[in-house]
Amino acid sequence: MHPDSRHPDPRPLVLSLTGITKRFGSLVANDAIDLDVRAGEIVALLGENGAGKTTLMSILFGHYIADEGSVSIADADGKLAPLPGGSAQAALAAGIGMVHQHFALAENLTGFENIVLGTQSLWSLKLRGRGARAKISRLMAESGLAVDLDVPVARLSVGEQQRIEILKALYRDVRVLILDEPTAVLTPQEADSLAATVRALAGKGLAVIFISHKLHEVLALCERVVVLRGGAKVADRPTAGADRATLAELMVGRAIPPRERPPSIPGAPVLSLKSVSVGAPSARDRLEDADLEVCGGEIVGIAGVSGNGQGALAALVAGLAAPRAGEALLDGARLAAADPAGRVAAGVGRIPEDRHRDGTIGALTVAENFVLETIAAPENQRAGLLRRAAIRARAAEAIKAYDVRCPGPEAAIRALSGGNMQKVVLARVLERAPRLVLAHQPTRGLDIGATTDVHRRLIAARGRGAAVLLISEDLDELFALSDRIAVVHAGHLSPALPAEGLDVRTVGLMMAGHGVGEAA
């Protein structure tokens, strides 16, 4: 099955999955998947949410037992030996390591402690320091992963924490390293340095499985790409000669229409901030002395690494926070108090950063979530009694119009996938034709299909004259949608510049703090 089987790859196989099938009830999560990985190879694993990537990796890791098929991994002599299923310990011992998207670090411990944690007997009286340290230093030198090992992990940046995670895996002598969406939280510069590290590690013979949504990274870093769709492997090919459109099509199973983005016709300012400060001066996520104008009919993108002030900006717009200083105007009216209901009434549509935490209420139904923001409106209630039939009918319409895949308006929303949940949020926001759309990380965790949908909807909202404030960490998204882009760093907001005049590199540097804020 190896694509290069006619010209055998000289590198030894380290991992071989054969005919892996896993069913959950009637759902076939993995359908006879074969996957071979050779030493020193960087293989991308692509697929939409629900394509079966997570299941496959969970089987590899011993969290699930495959119904059919087998996993073999090279032992110390390079000979393939079957890996017993269902044992995470066996997987770890056999040299499989994974860096999850959400780190598994004890934040109160130092990097060193995190790395050696779990590798020593619980009963040993002290951490075997010197040998461990020497080994970690060697690994750091080999991989180029530089990080302070002696401060609590909580004080490290996200990029540094990720380095600790990788070192943790390397320290356990992994032969196969799985990186799950490793660049989702990194600035472009950090992502570049991660790519360099991965190349260096592969050069030493480590096999790397790279899971990512970002196709350009996959093309730049990986030599081979495996695409899963609907539980089955639909492609296993060298990246050479592939392009983003091909890969996207393989993942989604249909051609992705190019994004249509008609030129912007900006109208009058809808949101304007004049020297606005939000959040306690000591808070990390705060805004200091920010100026910003978002007009009707344009999308203004806010770039920045999460936690640099986007949260404060979003909270101000959504009415969760009041400005500490300065003047914030929405359609000329002052936004003085923290008043979420008032913002809704004034025409702010909020697509929240975390749809689980503050966008939806999991235990309630799709229909109930759909109307929660406008529950007082006469079409939703009469004399305090819910107009349930009308609500259900409108929710059913929205489900159809926004292509929400769910059993129906009476399904609990927590049973929906992230993409479908986000579509409910979009429907709730856009159906009342807001003046200002606050889109905070609107596509985080969504697959290509759902992302395309969200983007199309935001462009449509802009087309009918709404002002769109797009806060994102995804530079591709910002450049694809925004008419103007501002960068926020450490509470300081740069001027919003036309997107045409900017490039990813410049914005990346600004995200890291060059040219934003006091120094600007």
Add this chain to the structure above:
Amino acid sequence: MLDAAILGAVFASIVAAATTLLIASLGELVAERAGTLNLGVEGMMIVGAAVGYATAYGSGSLLLGTLAAVLAGVLLSLVFAGLAIWLATNQVASGLATTILGLGVAGLIGSNFVGTRLDGAPELVIPGLTDLPIIGEAVFGQNAYVYASLVLLAAVTYTLARTRIGLVLRAVGENHAAAHALGHPVRGIRTLAVMFGGACAGLAGAHLSLAYTPFWASDMTAGRGWIALALVVFSAWRPLWLLGGAYLFGAVSILQLHAQGFGLGIPSQLLSSLPYLATIAALVVISALKHGQGAPASLGVPFVPDR
């Protein structure tokens, strides 16, 4: 052998015993569905019992006594609401403090009435129906509190499912951050829910001291507030199951009394603990079978609108 008359009396007393629990647990259920765990039920109930008794004794009006009991329950619940909702203190500690305060206040109020007696609330008499064998007295011969508890059950069930405030209340209890961001007054809704819980606990207390056992004794609630709390948990926060839980508890507690009367060779302490064991066992089985619904996700978590 039990004849029909004894059986009828047994059923009637089961209904009476269950009513206190049903009323109090309905109130707590509403508070918990809004996300507040109020461990002050016992305290609010006994203050209701004491104030209700004192008022009825002084005024000669059971209605005035009942209203006073409800008001007293609400007032004490406001102490809890002020602490736990508006000052965001620990809900468990605040609830315990409320119960202790309530027990103290009730003892103080009730000390003047030890040894007195009232005529209890009158029972319904519908000629023909009330005289029906076995179930006649249980169904058609009860006092107003019993019927009120059933009306309350229907009202709570309907309100939670079908009304705007019910939907918002559930939203607040399941995810207060989202409910707040969607523009709903989290702390206001919770305060109302806790006040409703206080009113119900006060009413349950009035049922105790004005109808069920129409005299005053300082420990007359005898842990019923705690049972009401447990029923809410085991009913998986569903009003209709509270009905089952309350009646099961009532049934076993009455039946074990009769069993003690028969002089079975079982220690009376063991029999007295039967209602608790039976209720726990039954409700554990039910909640093990239940599908999906668990505790409101924000239950017991103080809400502070940030920034």
